[in-house]
Amino acid sequence: MRRGSLFIRSFWGAILLMAALVIGISAAALMRGHPVVACILPPPAPQIHEIPETRLGQMIRAAGEAAYHAQALRLDDLLASAYAPAYAGIPAYADFHYSLLGEYSELGAAALGRMGEGMEQRLFPDLAEGLQRVAADLDHGFLDTFRQTLDRQVGTELAASDRPAVLGDVTRRIQEDAIARIGVTAPVAVAMTLAAQPAIKVTAALMAKKLATKIAGKAAAKGAVKATGIGGGAASGAAICSPGGPIASILCGVGAAAVIWFGTDAAIVHLDEYFNRDEFEAELRAMVDENRDAVRAEMLAALNARRVATEDFTFREAAGSAR
Amino acid sequence: MRMAAAIFRAFVVMVVPLALWRLAAPLTGWAALALLPLGAAIWWGIYHPLRSRRQAELAVAILPGARLGRWLTGRLGAGINATLGVLVALPVLGWLALGGKGPVLVAVAVTGLLAGILSITATRLLSATLTRPYARLAGQRIGSGIAALAGLAPLVWITWAVIPVPHEITSASLSDAMSAALAARPAGDGWPGEVMGLFAALDTAKLWLAAQYREAAWVGLVFSIDAALVSFVAARSFVAVLEFTRMIARARE
Numbered sequence: 001m002r003r004g005s006l007f008i009r010s011f012w013g014a015i016l017l018m019a020a021l022v023i024g025i026s027a028a029a030l031m032r033g034h035p036v037v038a039c040i041l042p043p044p045a046p047q048i049h050e051i052p053e054t055r056l057g058q059m060i061r062a063a064g065e066a067a068y069h070a071q072a073l074r075l076d077d078l079l080a081s082a083y084a085p086a087y088a089g090i091p092a093y094a095d096f097h098y099s100l101l102g103e104y105s106e107l108g109a110a111a112l113g114r115m116g117e118g119m120e121q122r123l124f125p126d127l128a129e130g131l132q133r134v135a136a137d138l139d140h141g142f143l144d145t146f147r148q149t150l151d152r153q154v155g156t157e158l159a160a161s162d163r164p165a166v167l168g169d170v171t172r173r174i175q176e177d178a179i180a181r182i183g184v185t186a187p188v189a190v191a192m193t194l195a196a197q198p199a200i201k202v203t204a205a206l207m208a209k210k211l212a213t214k215i216a217g218k219a220a221a222k223g224a225v226k227a228t229g230i231g232g233g234a235a236s237g238a239a240i241c242s243p244g245g246p247i248a249s250i251l252c253g254v255g256a257a258a259v260i261w262f263g264t265d266a267a268i269v270h271l272d273e274y275f276n277r278d279e280f281e282a283e284l285r286a287m288v289d290e291n292r293d294a295v296r297a298e299m300l301a302a303l304n305a306r307r308v309a310t311e312d313f314t315f316r317e318a319a320g321s322a323r
Numbered sequence: 324m325r326m327a328a329a330i331f332r333a334f335v336v337m338v339v340p341l342a343l344w345r346l347a348a349p350l351t352g353w354a355a356l357a358l359l360p361l362g363a364a365i366w367w368g369i370y371h372p373l374r375s376r377r378q379a380e381l382a383v384a385i386l387p388g389a390r391l392g393r394w395l396t397g398r399l400g401a402g403i404n405a406t407l408g409v410l411v412a413l414p415v416l417g418w419l420a421l422g423g424k425g426p427v428l429v430a431v432a433v434t435g436l437l438a439g440i441l442s443i444t445a446t447r448l449l450s451a452t453l454t455r456p457y458a459r460l461a462g463q464r465i466g467s468g469i470a471a472l473a474g475l476a477p478l479v480w481i482t483w484a485v486i487p488v489p490h491e492i493t494s495a496s497l498s499d500a501m502s503a504a505l506a507a508r509p510a511g512d513g514w515p516g517e518v519m520g521l522f523a524a525l526d527t528a529k530l531w532l533a534a535q536y537r538e539a540a541w542v543g544l545v546f547s548i549d550a551a552l553v554s555f556v557a558a559r560s561f562v563a564v565l566e567f568t569r570m571i572a573r574a575r576e
Contacts, residue, residue: 018340
């Protein structure tokens with residue numbers, strides 16, 4: 001009984017001691033920043049201000065919204081500079097297209113099935129790098145605006161306090177954590193690496209397909225003109241050189257055929273350029289526009305993913321948004 | 324009035340060690356010492372009713388003066404059961420106290436109090452029919468079981484609809500999410516931190532799974548299993564602590 005009594009006393013003693021410790025530690029935590037004895041001589045220490053978690057959550061969401069809208073506003077200008085070389089290259093590409101060298105290069109590439117690659121290299125030589133720069137710029141701008149907006153909101157909250165106040169450890173940690181988190185979550189650059197290069201390839205391939213159809217049609221039309229022209233030209237050439245013997249006749253015939261072959265090609269290419277160049281350039285411009293719009297939509301979606309990543313959620317909300 | 328006093332005492336014995344553990348665990352691993360009195364109370368609270376019922380069975384089964392009677396006392400079985408109970412209850416309660424959000428803690432506390440009230444009431448009702456060792460054990464099991472089932476629904480609801488989940492868990496891989504949870508575990512270094520790390524990893528794995536498949540219906544099952552473990556452990560532990568404090572009160576009288 002004595003042993004039992006000692007055990008019971010020790011047990012309740014331990015519980016009471018722990019209760020005293022809990023109350024003491026809690027009181028000490030409450031007293032932090034609220035000294036019991038007022039200090040008169042030194043100026044009052046700045047008040048430590050902890051922003052409630054729900055309010056901080058609202059601020060983080062608002063900063064995400066602000067960062068999204070700021071970058072969405074910049075997007076058109078950034079894309080315009082990234083696509084400027086592509087637009088500027090359209091007349092040069094048309095020059096190449098309406099030249100004999102261009103004609104034969106395109107025919108060769110079309111025959112090898114590599115027209116898309118050639119088009120990508122000539123029309124969009126630096127576009128992928130340009131878009132990566134735009135994405136990196138947006139990521140950087142998003143983080144900057146997010147940080148500035150959050151800092152400004154926290155500053156406003158501190159300024160509203162009646163005494164000079166400094167930010168509490170918990171709030172500062174949450175703020176730093178939110179900034180660090182947003183710095184690495186769902187970067188636009190990663191989304192663009194996955195989306196931009198394939199989009200450029202698809203556009204180049206589409207352009208190449210349309211162009212290949214045109215070239216094939218043009219080659220067929222020229223074939224008929226050349227067949228009669230070359231036959232007649234070779235015969236005339238051979239007849240003119242016939243006094244020089246049979247070998248001279250053959251050489252003159254081949255020379256005349258070659259002159260007529262290339263002469264016909266050059267004439268048709270120039271005629272085609274005269275009538276169709278403006279339409280061709282407009283078509284190229286429309287295709288680049290289409291590609292730019294697709295990339296713009298991808299970038300806006302990636303920016304929005306970053307904005308959404310600033311928000312915490314409950315599973316109920318997630319289930320609601322999924323429906 | 325006596326019931327209220329008994330439940331209040333049990334509540335204090337349950338909450339004070341857990342509160343001290345919650346406050347001191349981030350500072351030192353020695354905070355785990357605060358859980359020892361709670362562990363002892365749960366151990367005794369499980370051991371004593373089990374041993375009493377086993378002894379009642381053995382009193383009928385074993386002939387007076389039999390040699391084996393000296394060995395078959397029911398202590399070993401009851402001791403093993405109580406030890407297993409403590410090994411499950413203490414880490415779960417420790418993790419709950421450390422990482423549980425406010426609404427979850429309130430729901431668990433209400434479940435515990437309900438378990439205490441129901442177990443005392445059930446024991447009283449059964450005492451009219453059963454002998455004391457049987458009535459006590461059956462009353463405790465019925466009381467804690469009903470309270471745990473009643474506490475399950477609010478716990479599932481709170482986890483599903485009230486507690487916010489960080490959004491990055493939807494884009495992180497499982498290993499990244501678990502590494503982040505282990506790095507941020509609140510119990511610091513040392514073996515208590517390691518044990519809590521295991522719970523942090525399991526909890527994160529649960530959240531990750533639920534976040535990845537949040538449109539699937541079976542996600543509810545993940546929450547239910549987790550909430551059932553918490554609810555049953557909290558109810559059973561509170562009833563054990565209540566039994567212990569009532570035993571002490573009876574010994575004093």
